[in-house]
Amino acid sequence: IYPNLIDFRVDISPRIRSSDMESIADIVPFPSLKKLKLRGMYPFADDVLFRGNITTLEYLEIPIGGSDVVMLNDYKVFESKHKVLRTVRIGDIGFSSAPEPETSKLLGNMLETVQSLYVNNKVLVDMLIST
DSSP states (O other), X not given: OOTTOOEEEEEOOTTOOGGGOOOOTTOOSOTTOOEEEEESSOOOSSSGGGTTOTTTOOEEEEEEOHHHXXXXXXXXXXXXXXXXXXXXXXXXXXXXXXXXXXXXXXXXXXXXXXXXXXXXXXXXXXXXHHO
């Protein structure tokens, strides 16, 4: 557990898949996290990086694959109304391959919480207006 870590940036090896790294149930590794920036696939099969930082996480940059969309919804990561999360940047590594209802649910929950939501470096609001 890292109670004082506020900025976590990590490059994940393409060889590591979410099924390779299982977290310890109910552990809260980063309770003071303000900024989370991941490069590469999300490495866990659950919500471990989002636990306990609902009142501190301000910025999130993460590539999301189709199975990540389902996992984030299953663990209700963005239904919990992060108190100070202002900016989310989603990179697509299969995001568009997620089932449509799951993608809409995830993006809808994010929009209720954040001020700026980017998908593949486009502001989501611009994307919605252009379609």
